[in-house]
Amino acid sequence: xxxxxxxxxxxxxxxxxxxxxxxxxxxxxxxxxxxxxxxxxxxxxxxxxxxxxxxxxxxxxxxxxxxxxxxxxxxxxxxxxxxxxxxxxxxxxxxxxxxxxxxxxxxxxxxxxxxxxxxxxxxxxxxxxxxxxxxxxxxxxxxxxxxxxxxxxxxxxxxxxxxxxxxxxxxxxxxxxxxxxxxxxxxxxxxxxxxxxxxxxxxxxxxxxxxxxxxxxxxxxxxxxxxxxxxxxxxxxxxxxxxxxxxxxxxxxxxxxxxxxxxxxxxxxxxxxxxxxxxxxxxxxxxxxxxxxxxxxxxxxxxxxxxxxxxxxxxxxxxxxxxxxxxxxxxxxxxxxxxxxxxxxxxxxxxxxxxxxxxxxxxxxxxxxxxxxxxxxxxxxxxxxxxxx
Amino acid sequence: xxxxxxxxxxxxxxxxxxxxxxxxxxxxxxxxxxxxxxxxxxxxxxxxxxxxxxxxxxxxxxxxxxxxxxxxxxxxxxxxxxxxxxxxxxxxxxxxxxxxxxxxxxxxxxxxxxxxxxxxxxxxxxxxxxxxxxxxxxxxxxxxxxxxxxxxxxxxxxxxxxxxxxxxxxxxxxxxxxxxxxxxxxxxxxxxxxxxxxxxxxxxxxxxxxxxxxxxxxxxxxxxxxxxxxxxxxxxxxxxxxxxxxxxxxxxxxxxxxxxxxxxxxxxxxxxxxxxxxxxxxxxxxxxxxxxxxxxxxxxxxxxxxxxxxxxxxxxxxxxxxxxxxxxxxxxxxxxxxxxxxxxxxxxxxxxxxxxxxxxxxxxxxxxxxxxxxxxxxxxxxxxxxxxxxxxxxxxxxxxxxxxxxxxxxxxxxxxxxxxxxxxxxxxxxxxxxxxxxxxxxxxxxxxxxxxxxxxxxxxxxxxxxxxxxxxxxxxxxxxxxxxxx
Ligand code: SF4
Ligand code: SF4
Numbered sequence: 001x002x003x004x005x006x007x008x009x010x011x012x013x014x015x016x017x018x019x020x021x022x023x024x025x026x027x028x029x030x031x032x033x034x035x036x037x038x039x040x041x042x043x044x045x046x047x048x049x050x051x052x053x054x055x056x057x058x059x060x061x062x063x064x065x066x067x068x069x070x071x072x073x074x075x076x077x078x079x080x081x082x083x084x085x086x087x088x089x090x091x092x093x094x095x096x097x098x099x100x101x102x103x104x105x106x107x108x109x110x111x112x113x114x115x116x117x118x119x120x121x122x123x124x125x126x127x128x129x130x131x132x133x134x135x136x137x138x139x140x141x142x143x144x145x146x147x148x149x150x151x152x153x154x155x156x157x158x159x160x161x162x163x164x165x166x167x168x169x170x171x172x173x174x175x176x177x178x179x180x181x182x183x184x185x186x187x188x189x190x191x192x193x194x195x196x197x198x199x200x201x202x203x204x205x206x207x208x209x210x211x212x213x214x215x216x217x218x219x220x221x222x223x224x225x226x227x228x229x230x231x232x233x234x235x236x237x238x239x240x241x242x243x244x245x246x247x248x249x250x251x252x253x254x255x256x257x258x259x260x261x262x263x264x265x266x267x268x269x270x271x272x273x274x275x276x277x278x279x280x281x282x283x284x285x286x287x288x289x290x291x292x293x294x295x296x297x298x299x300x301x302x303x304x305x306x307x308x309x310x311x312x313x314x315x316x317x318x319x320x321x322x323x324x325x326x327x328x329x330x331x332x333x334x335x336x337x338x339x340x341x342x343x344x345x346x347x348x349x350x351x352x353x354x355x356x357x358x359x360x361x362x363x364x365x366x367x368x369x370x371x372x373x374x375x376x377x378x379x380x381x382x383x384x385x386x387x388x389x
Numbered sequence: 390x391x392x393x394x395x396x397x398x399x400x401x402x403x404x405x406x407x408x409x410x411x412x413x414x415x416x417x418x419x420x421x422x423x424x425x426x427x428x429x430x431x432x433x434x435x436x437x438x439x440x441x442x443x444x445x446x447x448x449x450x451x452x453x454x455x456x457x458x459x460x461x462x463x464x465x466x467x468x469x470x471x472x473x474x475x476x477x478x479x480x481x482x483x484x485x486x487x488x489x490x491x492x493x494x495x496x497x498x499x500x501x502x503x504x505x506x507x508x509x510x511x512x513x514x515x516x517x518x519x520x521x522x523x524x525x526x527x528x529x530x531x532x533x534x535x536x537x538x539x540x541x542x543x544x545x546x547x548x549x550x551x552x553x554x555x556x557x558x559x560x561x562x563x564x565x566x567x568x569x570x571x572x573x574x575x576x577x578x579x580x581x582x583x584x585x586x587x588x589x590x591x592x593x594x595x596x597x598x599x600x601x602x603x604x605x606x607x608x609x610x611x612x613x614x615x616x617x618x619x620x621x622x623x624x625x626x627x628x629x630x631x632x633x634x635x636x637x638x639x640x641x642x643x644x645x646x647x648x649x650x651x652x653x654x655x656x657x658x659x660x661x662x663x664x665x666x667x668x669x670x671x672x673x674x675x676x677x678x679x680x681x682x683x684x685x686x687x688x689x690x691x692x693x694x695x696x697x698x699x700x701x702x703x704x705x706x707x708x709x710x711x712x713x714x715x716x717x718x719x720x721x722x723x724x725x726x727x728x729x730x731x732x733x734x735x736x737x738x739x740x741x742x743x744x745x746x747x748x749x750x751x752x753x754x755x756x757x758x759x760x761x762x763x764x765x766x767x768x769x770x771x772x773x774x775x776x777x778x779x780x781x782x783x784x785x786x787x788x789x790x791x792x793x794x795x796x797x798x799x800x801x802x803x804x805x806x807x808x809x810x811x812x813x814x815x816x817x818x819x820x821x822x823x824x825x826x827x828x829x830x831x832x833x834x835x836x837x838x839x840x841x842x843x844x845x846x847x848x849x850x851x852x853x854x855x856x857x858x859x860x861x862x863x864x865x866x867x868x869x870x871x872x873x874x875x
Contacts (some may be wrong), residue, residue: 104817120395121392123393169466221454221458222454222455222456222457222458223399223457223458223464223467224396224398224399224400224448224457225454227399228394228395228396228398228399231393233398233399233464237466237467237468237469239474240469240472240473241468243467244469244472244473244476262396269455269458273458275732275869275873276429276477276479276731276732276733277473277476277733279732279733294697315866318866319866319869322866322869322870322873322874323732323869323873323874324873324874334854
């Protein structure tokens, strides 16, 4: 249940000297030895058995170069941590000898990170912002979208950093998604501030993507507290105006709240604020704290055992439900929420992030439980777990 | 040094704050309630109000955050509070722009009951004299479909409207026929005691999606005392009709309204129990309106606003008890105010909206072709005050009726945002204009609020609801459930 954490990036063991990539390259994988020859030139073959058919653009093998590798073929050797790779996945291999999994066809949780830059600086950021020119990530995303086999992705997530930092290019990216993968619903994680610019919001809406939602964090009904959590003065005001503009142009918006020491007491007031000011919002997500990135640096000001705020969480869920605002609670151990939250309880955010603690062994409701971010298992989690019996 | 800044960095202590418009009103001893135009409110200690308006409230004060979140103050440069206030104000008034929704047809003044408090009905066999004719109904329908409102509700009133059943059917079918082209959201309601309702009538209601609004005043003895009819069987007939209506038309197609007579004053629990017993999901603890016989028989003065408030409070407390014990049950008068307090919507209740709903949200076509601004208006007419008779179907057209001077003057003069007394009242966002009541009682569209029973009642309820929410968080959550779902 709940799988071990998957390693999404790592060093390759060996690159066949035949074709050493001079730049980062993306490969669409195939495990099908009978793939029509005309298609092979575009794909990389993932060697699983003894068969190593000819004509593929690249070969990927575990542990060692296969003996029957076609002459002149380029091959990358990887270790077993990548054993999960499968048909229709997309990987990138860099000239630095690193391999990264960019897309897993079988996963409902594919995220495309397009930048590490951000105009917020959240206390609990899991992807600490870097002020670097990482436009190549955008180029890679555009290439990835062209490469993903149509109809294999039900939903994808655009994340950062702050995706809208690209301005017009971000809007082009959404259009690119619409043209290449119109059947893939899109979830964009943004702080929403850029949408305070009406013209930008209008252009975004004008793309007319058939199924897109922007997930925007609002951490408190008190602007000062929100600004503090995101470490940016005036952010609340822009974020709110961004949400209003998006809704005015008929766009779908989710409000995302990470629950921690700085936000938990204000949850009921925030819920009331939403029902009063943002009743037209499409959904609200209340999420547990991930123990990565800045969180570890700010642990003292952020960490609180979820058991201590469970009544506040309940109250917020009850208020939102009273007003028929769809609300979901993510990444909370099931044994640390009140039973009245269960209607809103969702098992997990991302399959590759879920793990369980030692205490969970023998818990009869493990299959209903969202467990922890694997970072929690590593870096600390509630000492109040109470396995169901 | 940490690259992260403390929370104090994020309040503008240096440049101070600006006040956004609000009004205030003392609540009990040391507290005040602040409210703004969109009906949001904050309860503060008196000294805090002083600090707030003197711009000395500390940014680290928890009330500062609350006031900021409720848009009573803003820091320099903030735009979102203004945008949100504007949006909420628009939402609150948006229904007014649709103009008339509710069209009441008084299809007959005749009635089989002779209720002491009834304002208008006649004990008469003379159909020709007190029934609406097809010709009059046709003219009324012409007016109905001139309304720009995408939703149209036609309500049949009396007397006892079922005494003119053929005309109800005539109007329903004519309206349906016209609506095939008009494509409005068309609804029908019959206001009836159910005492004369046959299964055939119910089947017709079922087939044409007609709702039934009936009357239940409490337990059998109280109900029959309030509603005398030959055979003294009003209650029995109601209960029989109720279950047949639920069976044939549908469980949710039939509702009940209560008239609070002087004899009801000590019986609020009995009344509520009766509603619970008959499986209604709420009760409307109304007060008796001061018109017609009610005024003439002096029964209106049998209880004043203070006495009525006691009745109301006792009832509400009991209803909250029921809810806490797991029985979901709504008090509708509270709901109207609470909707304005706790949501962005305005419930558009004719007698409790601003501008007044009379002649805007609702209009009445009397059996004889007279057009009134509201149901109360025609009752006032029965008492000899014809101010709110805004036209006649035979002599006036649509434009003349709805631009009638008396109507426009009444709406403008009673507009609570400018009316003396109301304009700076903190209860105003949850209150309403009632020019018909005030004109009936004082001969003036406004009346003097400190002497107005309407005002006393509204203040009393609003303050009581605030007090309940302040002291009982569980009650507040129950209130949110009442008003949140729609
Ligand atoms: S003990 Fe059970 S409910 Fe609690 S975290 Fe572990 S699996 Fe989830
Ligand atoms: S009627 Fe009374 S309570 Fe209502 S707004 Fe006017 S002054 Fe206030």
